[in-house]
Amino acid sequence: xxxxxxxxxxxxxxxxxxxxxxxxxxxxxxxxxxxxxxxxxxxxxxxxxxxxxxxxxxxxxxxxxxxxxxxxxxxxxxxxxxxxxxxxxxxxxxxxxxxxxxxxxxxxxxxxxxxxxxxxxxxxxxxxxxxxxxxxxxxxxxxxxxxxxxxxxxxxxxxxxxxxxxxxxxxxxxxxxxxxxxxxxxxxxxxxxxxxxxxxxxxxxxxxxxxxxxxxxxxxxxxxxxxx
Amino acid sequence: xxxxxxxxxxxxxxxxxxxxxxxxxxxxxxxxxxxxxxxxxxxxxxxxxxxxxxxxxxxxxxxxxxxxxxxxxxxxxxxxxxxxxxxxxxxxxxxxxxxxxxxxxxxxxxxxxxxxxxxxxxxxxxxxxxxxxxxxxxxxxxxxxxxxxxxxxxxxxxxxxxxxxxxxxxxxxxxxxxxxxxxxxxxxxxxxxxxxxxxxxxxxxxxxxxxxxxxxxxxxxxxxxxxxxxxxxxxxxxxxxxxxxxxxxxxxxx
Amino acid sequence: xxxxxxxxxxxxxxxxxxxxxxxxxxxxxxxxxxxxxxxxxxxxxxxxxxxxxxxxxxxxxxxxxxxxxxxxxxxxxxxxxxxxxxxxxxxxxxxxxxxxxxxxxxxxxxxxxxxxxxxxxxxxxxxxxxxxxxxxxxxxxxxxxxxxxxxxxxxxxxxxxxxxxxxxxxxxxxxxxxxxxxxxxxxxxxxxxxxxxxxxxxxxxxxxxxxxxxxxxxxxxxxxxxxxxxxxxxxxxxxxxxxxxxxxxxxxxxxxx
Ligand SMILES: Nc1ncnc2c1ncn2[C@@H]1O[C@H](COP(=O)(O)OP(=O)(O)OP(=O)(O)O)[C@@H](O)[C@H]1O
Ligand SMILES: [Mg+2]
Numbered sequence: 081x082x083x084x085x086x087x088x089x090x091x092x093x094x095x096x097x098x099x100x101x102x103x104x105x106x107x108x109x110x111x112x113x114x115x116x117x118x119x120x121x122x123x124x125x126x127x128x129x130x131x132x133x134x135x136x137x138x139x140x141x142x143x144x145x146x147x148x149x150x151x152x153x154x155x156x157x158x159x160x161x162x163x164x165x166x167x168x169x170x171x172x173x174x175x176x177x178x179x180x181x182x183x184x185x186x187x188x189x190x191x192x193x194x195x196x197x198x199x200x201x202x203x204x205x206x207x208x209x210x211x212x213x214x215x216x217x218x219x220x221x222x223x224x225x226x227x228x229x230x231x232x233x234x235x236x237x238x239x240x241x242x243x244x245x246x247x248x249x250x251x252x253x254x255x256x257x258x259x260x261x262x263x264x265x266x267x268x269x270x271x272x273x274x275x276x277x278x279x280x281x282x283x284x285x286x287x288x289x290x291x292x293x294x295x296x297x298x299x300x301x302x303x304x305x306x307x308x
Numbered sequence: 309x310x311x312x313x314x315x316x317x318x319x320x321x322x323x324x325x326x327x328x329x330x331x332x333x334x335x336x337x338x339x340x341x342x343x344x345x346x347x348x349x350x351x352x353x354x355x356x357x358x359x360x361x362x363x364x365x366x367x368x369x370x371x372x373x374x375x376x377x378x379x380x381x382x383x384x385x386x387x388x389x390x391x392x393x394x395x396x397x398x399x400x401x402x403x404x405x406x407x408x409x410x411x412x413x414x415x416x417x418x419x420x421x422x423x424x425x426x427x428x429x430x431x432x433x434x435x436x437x438x439x440x441x442x443x444x445x446x447x448x449x450x451x452x453x454x455x456x457x458x459x460x461x462x463x464x465x466x467x468x469x470x471x472x473x474x475x476x477x478x479x480x481x482x483x484x485x486x487x488x489x490x491x492x493x494x495x496x497x498x499x500x501x502x503x504x505x506x507x508x509x510x511x512x513x514x515x516x517x518x519x520x521x522x523x524x525x526x527x528x529x530x531x532x533x534x535x536x537x538x539x540x541x542x543x544x545x546x547x548x549x550x551x552x553x554x555x556x557x558x559x560x561x562x
Numbered sequence: 563x564x565x566x567x568x569x570x571x572x573x574x575x576x577x578x579x580x581x582x583x584x585x586x587x588x589x590x591x592x593x594x595x596x597x598x599x600x601x602x603x604x605x606x607x608x609x610x611x612x613x614x615x616x617x618x619x620x621x622x623x624x625x626x627x628x629x630x631x632x633x634x635x636x637x638x639x640x641x642x643x644x645x646x647x648x649x650x651x652x653x654x655x656x657x658x659x660x661x662x663x664x665x666x667x668x669x670x671x672x673x674x675x676x677x678x679x680x681x682x683x684x685x686x687x688x689x690x691x692x693x694x695x696x697x698x699x700x701x702x703x704x705x706x707x708x709x710x711x712x713x714x715x716x717x718x719x720x721x722x723x724x725x726x727x728x729x730x731x732x733x734x735x736x737x738x739x740x741x742x743x744x745x746x747x748x749x750x751x752x753x754x755x756x757x758x759x760x761x762x763x764x765x766x767x768x769x770x771x772x773x774x775x776x777x778x779x780x781x782x783x784x785x786x787x788x789x790x791x792x793x794x795x796x797x798x799x800x801x802x803x804x805x806x807x808x809x810x811x812x813x814x815x816x817x818x819x
Contacts, residue, residue: 084386086345086423093345108453115455120526121516124462125509128470129501131463162459169459176334177317177443179382179431182424183341247349248416249397273501280502287577288509299573299621302584302774441657465655514652517616521645522717523637523669 081146081238081263082174083189085182092245097187103195104168110161114290119158122288126154127166133273134170146266149234151197152205152227153274156219157281159290160202167194192237201230205291216292220279223291227274231267235259317379317435324543325369325437329536330446332544337434339548341427343555349415351558355422361550362429369437379432386424393417440464448527449536458526462512469508564628566592566721566749572612573773574620582608584773585622590721592627595743595750597760597781600770601795606753607648609770610725613751614643627720641670644719648726648753650706654698659690659709662698666717684716685709688742704735711742721749728756757785758802769794782808 088096115123130150150170154163171189174180181189201223208222239256246255282289325333340361347354366376394404397413404414438446444464448457567590575581582605590596598606611617612624615636624631626642644666647653656662663681672680685691688708698706707727714722727743728736736759743750743763754760760767761781769777769784771794777784784790785804791797798804 084383084420084424085341085427086420087386090346104453104456108455111455118516120458121462121466121512122509123459125466125470125505125512127459127463128466128508129505131467132470132474165456165459166463169456169463172456173443173460173463176337176431177435177440179379179428179435182345182427183338183431184345184427248393248420249399249410249412250393251398254396277501277505281505284502284506285509285578288506299575300581300584301571301573301621302772514647514649515655517611518645518647518653519655519665520616521614521640521643521647522666522713523640524665525637525669 081149081193081235081259082171082181083185083192083238083241085184087182087247088185088188088241089245089247090184092241093184093188095187095245096185096189096191096241100168100187100190100195103191104165107161107164107168111159111165114159114162119162123158123162123166126158126163127169130154130167131170131173134174146262146269148266148270148273149193149197149231150270150274151194151234152201152223152230152270153277155198155202156205156223156226156274156278156291157289160198162290163202164194164198167198188238188241192234192241196234196237197230200233201226202291204229209291216282216286216289217279219282219289219291220275223278224271224275228267228271231270232260232263235263318439319371319375319436321370321437323368323370323437325365325433328437328540328544329449330438330442331449332446332536332540333434333438334443334446334450336544336547337430340551341430343548343551344423344426347423347555348559348562349419351562352418354554354558355426357554358426358551361547362426362433365433365547369433371433371436375436376429376432380425380428383424383428387421390417390421390424393420454526462516465515466508466512469511470504473504473508564592565589566594566627567613567751568623568625569609569612570623570625572609572620572622572624574608574612574617576608582773583612583620586770586773586775588768588775588778590749590751592749593747594766595752595764597764597767598751598753598770599755599757599760599767599784599794599796604770605773606770607725610645610723610751610753613721613723614640614645641717642720644714644717644722646710646714646722646724646727648729650703650710651699653710653713654706657697658695659685659698659701660694662709663694663713663716666713670717680716680718684712687715688712689738704731704738707731707735708739708742711739715746719748721751722746723751723753725753726755727752728754728759757796757798758807761785761804761807769796771795 130153133148133150133153136148149167151163151167154166157163158166168190171181171186171194175183175186175189204226205219205222208225209218212218212222236259239252239259242255243252246252278289282292286292344358366373393416394409394413397410397416399410399412401408402411402414403409434443441464444457444461447460448454567588569586569588572583572586573581574583586605586609598609600606608617612631613626615624615631615633618631626639629635629638629642631639654662656665660681663684664677667677667680681694682691685694688711690705690708690712693701693705693709698709701709707730711724711727722743724743727739731739740759740763743752750764752760752764764781766779767777767781767784768775769790776794777787777790782804785798
């Protein structure tokens with residue numbers, strides 16, 4: 081779903097750029113609360129991970145393929161603001177360096193794949209966690225549903241851009257059906273991978289999962305008779 | 309960093325383009341692509357100029373054509389998309405080689421391919437002549453927010469760890485007779501993803517602690533003085549200038 | 563004179579809830595060389611990571627030359643305390659040896675010829691000056707360890723902390739590293755499982771076990787104290803006798819400075 085250069089017309093690319101700039105600005109302010117000197121590499125790893133996930137193309141139907149987006153996973157692991165920044169970084173590197181997604185379409189790509197996915201995905205996670213039992217493992221089903229819905233939501237945002245500034249003249253209905261249809265399927269893959277990844281990280285290193293942060297316990301002090 | 313500086317995309321050459329400061333090259337690429345994208349529908353000659361301009365950059369950067377062509381494989385998904393356009397678009401039909409195609413669809417496909425491909429080639433040239441570390445420095449000098457620079461720094465460091473581990477896991481799976489085309493492969497990938505994440509994190513965490521111990525505050529120290537001179541900016545400006553002039557001429561002669 | 567390092571009542575649990583330190587007390591005088599001994603999982607590395615504020619947030623205090631290790635002093639603390647990590651591959655991450663050694667002083671704000679001098683001086687100290695332009699991962703393990711030491715020496719620390727410096731070194735590299743350390747006029751804290759090395763380099767040792775200091779005294783006395791040694795899973799290598807070792811190596815006499 082990486083939009084190449086020239087796919088959406090110039091005015092709407094500018095609109096996408098403005099939305100992305102404002103969104104990233106908001107995230108930069110919000111991320112200061114989520115990130116400290118020790119979580120910065122975690123954010124980098126999440127970005128690298130999302131990068132790798134986006135390389136996993138899998139066949140959907142009729143010769144089309146989709147790839148994972150990783151927005152919900154990023155938001156659950158490092159927090160929504162930082163998560164959106166991670167995906168933003170991935171998209172920027174892909175556009176400038178890997179020629180994946182147009183440089184002039186970067187604003188649109190950030191809006192649909194970094195902002196929409198994290199807002200929708202993490203929003204659902206927060207909602208569901210309020211309904212599910214209050215323990216760390218609850219984040220796993222919540223992440224599943226969040227990821228499941230975030231992908232078609234992102235595709236819908238893409239169709240919105242296309243409706244307003246598409247350059248290719250395809251019928252809107254056709255694009256809508258194809259994009260959302262494909263991405264409902266991609267969403268299932270995304271949900272499975274997100275839930276399994278979050279599940280195993282929650283089990284082994286719960287401290288690495290932002291959405292389950294809250295740990296305080298009293299420290300025990302031992303006194304010893306020193307020898308020698 | 310330990311992973312980033314041996315990037316396979318980078319061609320180690322001594323060329324004019326390699327020596328340009330990264331911030332100049334990034335700005336040039338962005339402006340060039342912007343000019344290309346704003347080329348008006350209906351004029352085709354500008355694309356010849358763009359191709360020649362990129363060709364000149366490739367020659368000056370000593371990036372061989374086969375390398376560029378090989379890397380253009382990244383475009384495949386949208387080439388496929390462009391191929392459907394003439395069949396799926398509405399509007400008047402024309403006959404091409406015995407096929408009935410939509411005329412506007414054909415035109416759209418042509419423009420999409422031309423603009424998309426030029427963007428792809430510009431990125432390929434940037435990556436072939438700029439190390440990831442310098443890309444970071446360039447973005448830092450172009451005032452990309454510090455937090456994004458920091459995330460990107462760590463991303464470059466982790467990418468090869470992650471891809472390397474992924475590849476090792478894939479080899480292990482396939483050597484046990486596992487067929488990756490099967491839908492079930494997702495499940496296997498997903499099951500190993502969590503373990504992969506933790507393994508990679510713990511490797512990088514220790515390096516990060518060592519960096520913090522040596523006074524790292526999130527900003528990469530700059531050793532080589534890579535500030536850009538007016539001359540370098542002027543040289544880097546050649547490519548976007550040609551492109552902008554071409555676009556303007558195309559609009560004027562429409 | 564204020565002590566170089568004062569650790570008081572230090573307790574710490576990792577975020578997963580596992581408590582690793584249960585109230586560590588340790589005072590090290592300026593210029594002293596102290597070995598930290600103890601079995602695997604005793605909390606040695608955890609203690610080391612508290613000395614420059616990498617870990618924190620538990621109970622107790624750490625002070626370096628009178629300056630408490632807190633968030634607002636962390637920059638100054640990291641200038642004063644140099645940590646050589648156990649695995650040189652964790653420590654070296656820049657493309658060339660020169661850049662790696664320059665990383666720390668550059669973070670301190672040094673630039674240009676001043677920075678180059680610092681780097682050169684540190685590399686000469688560890689005998690690696692002619693490798694300045696090589697990538698660290700092309701060096702042998704012992705060479706990488708020496709460069710790792712240089713990366714820290716280039717910051718001119720007041721306290722040098724080494725986490726298992728002799729592991730995986732061949733005997734010659736091990737001895738060369740000892741020569742380097744013995745020539746440094748600074749406070750040294752050395753975590754090690756290599757008891758003969760502790761005896762050679764550090765007049766004083768402490769034993770950390772299960773998150774507390776259980777013994778503190780002259781290295782020679784500790785190594786000769788069989789009861790304490792076995793109680794904390796410390797074993798001398800086969801055939802090594804501290805009594806005869808000291809008679810041939812009078813350089814490190816078992817006395818306090
Ligand atoms: N990141 C971590 N999260 C949770 N527990 C940890 C972490 N790092 C260490 N521990 C635990 O804390 C305890 C002390 O570990 P530490 O690394 O300080 O031991 P050590 O004395 O350095 O051991 P070694 O001699 O093997 O290096 C161990 O039980 C270890 O399992
Ligand atoms: Mg240790």
